[in-house]
Amino acid sequence: MKKAEVVFIPLPAMGHIIAAVELAKLIVERDDRVSASVLMMNPPLDSTTTKYTESLTASTLPNRIRVVHLPSLEHTAVSNMAWMASLAEAQKPHVKEFVLKMKAQSELSPHDSPQLAGFVVDTFVLGMNDLAGEFGVPCLANRLPAKLLPSLVLKRESLASFLGAARRLKHARGILINTFKELESHAINSLSKGEIPPVYPVGPIVRCKGNSYDVGSSQINDYKDIMQWLDDQPPCSVVFLCFGSWGSFSVDQVKEIADALEQCGHRFLWCLRKPPCKGKIESPSDYADFQEILSEDFLDRSAKIGKVIKWAPQVEILGHKAIGGFVSHCGWNSTLESILSGVPIATWPLYGEQQFNAFEMVIELGLAVEIKMDYRKDLSKDGIIVSSEDIQRGLKLLMDPESEIRKKVKEMSQLSRKALMEDGSSFSALAHLIEDIMGN
Template identity: 40%
Template sequence: MANMVAKLVFIPAPGLGHIMSTIEIAKLFVNRDQRFSITVLVIKPPTSGSGSTITTYIESLAKNNTDRISFVELPQQEIAPPTDSKGPLASFNEFIKSHCKYVKNIVADMISQTGSGQVAGFVIDMFCTCMIDVANEFNVPTYVFFTSNAAFLGFKFFIQTLNDERNQDVVELSHSDTEITVPTFVKPMPTKVFPTVFQTRETVDFVLSAARRMREVKAIIVNSFLEVETHAIESLSVDNTIPPVYPVGPILNLEGGTGGGKPLDDDVIKWLDNQPPSSVVFLCFGSMGSFDEVQVKEIAHALEQSGMRFVWSLRKPPPDKKSRDCHDRLRGFWSGFAGRVFRANGWNRESHWLGPTGGGTGSPCSWRVRVPLWVELVVGEFVINAFEMVVELGLSVEIKLDYKKDSFIPMAESVVVPAEEIESGIRRLMEDDLVRAKVKKMSEKCRSTLLEGGSSYAYFGSLIQDLITNIS
């Protein structure tokens, strides 16, 4: 048993956050148990949509193979443009499916290698459920790595149940002005916080299909932990129609760097170290979080009026947008802050930045951080994450929970949040002692849950045992 090797095949979605989270959980496996060997199959973004940060990071992976974690880049595929009959999400789904044949060939080679260990399972991203079919061909169990939180996982399953078993028109429901009771939430959820993907038939069908496929897997690994989402996790555990859920988070890249470089630039660290404790607002809106010029200027004016110190990771929008030169137009704006701003270009994961000086952050509500979150300007499922953080858990301050912006729905209405509302949210965040006390208490639980004796440590041990039993 001690010499047995259990091979795992990891398949992340082609997004920087998804790839980095996948690598972090792979590290957990090999550090926790010497029997695991992991191959990460990397899907490259299509050339038409690949960002330089993602490309650089992917290129760095092959240089960082370890004894028990290796990276294989799959051949680059193009994504078909949306048509009248096929929208952006359907095109994305077909793009992921186009890699199945390469995965099949690689896994077949792995299995044919005698004496190298047995494939114990596929660990696939929540957006790669088509890979379940490949795993089934080899009679190998599939585990989904759900990179969002447990409450949203339950929401997806609940919406699928409403549609499939109760004949509820989900699109109609998302456009209504009402509240619904979702099992993984304690408080009623207003339909205004439904993500925009629930507002069209094409995008709803994509979400429903993914939820149905996730019911087929052996188990679901969630980047969450019991202490922060007690109700949601317990709700999922008593539903026998849902596969076992392993909350093993928070899974974070605490070493920094996205391209194999140093964790953080020395000048950034030096600047942060010179700021008073809990005094810096950090703004980062994720790998897809770019805004038009009007909204960027509203954020800038809010920061100017607030008088707060801040770090802004200002990501350039795609080159086809008119606001691509917005950064250049803001040059004069930066000069008026007299040492209370450090501007970071590109996207930086929140965990790289938040230390003792961190006071608050404007982010896509990735709740796994150590300071109060400024919830504003969110996309996709982050609207529901914001609802959980603000209303359900009281760990954040609301600016605008019904903001609608979604790159998968070209005609989705996007509301400009004015500087006055943003400034008010910043001030409430930095001055709300109750929220800050709650976050401090939760941060302590966040750290302890990963240690021996903690809930995530225990769940991860159970997950390992589940995987090992797949080896005959």
């Protein structure tokens, strides 16, 4: 039986690595002829990424998936796309060395070892696709919806790198998109008609519940406490606020959020992170005590209807019957998790492509309400202050039990699940992708 090996090269950031690992799982579990290697470039963008990759041991992964850690390089600033391009360029020799060893092994035992069939390269490290040409195999690039351009495009110094990555997509064998046809049918149909590689919408790819990273030894008590609190709340009564692994706010903005929550009166679960020091580009940390940022009066008054937390098992929370709405930064993974769970979103984008995700969800698809769609925050600076009144207005729309948006999200949730089932659109797209892989 012919066997094939696919090499995944994600950007070393949490959302990118998770998507690559989950896609690799889908492929190898669908077809026992295919195996996958996920190459982890170093340095990672934050310590959370390191913890997640360390949790990916052989015992936690399906057979025929291996995680390979490439040698560490000197850590440099992570403020622009040029850094991503230079990281990919510096890691190319290590990737090439790994693939050469893999090919040598397959030549020694051609009947037992899989043959290299292609690379799946993250959009932000598309310079790696040169290696695909060297080895005579195709390159497939991860999701980059054409109209959802990241904040980096607005900076002159990083625009050239971004446009270069976009041009390279034309030379890929295929483009993998973490979406499903029923959600973005117009874009998928449009992209399928031009002179570009085939598009494979294989989502929603969502991190599995019970992931060993999500419930580590230091967080198991937090997890139980959160879920037990949710168990005690009425169905669809809780608004969940969470802004991703890089989401944090200034003291003044936190006060406006607290005031809005108190004034609107909804039950709430708020994941609140501490911003880094001014001028530093690093991920947020935990508050030792929430009285550092929230008044004791607020904590006392809201104790019966609200809970402020340091860390959130997001997939499990969104899937809980008590959750009625999600105030989100509109990262694409979080957006898909919310859709899959049938929970409407109030959009509060921060950086990257999140403003465009928010625009698509609110304006084009009608699956979300707006808090501040054009909010933009540099990772090293505070953004503008969104008023308590604007936040309250968004929360009122979000938690309306009879809203059309709530009904549409429930319908899209059902479609997202059907897409992953046998004969569903994403199930079929994955089958076509595997056919292409085996054809190489």
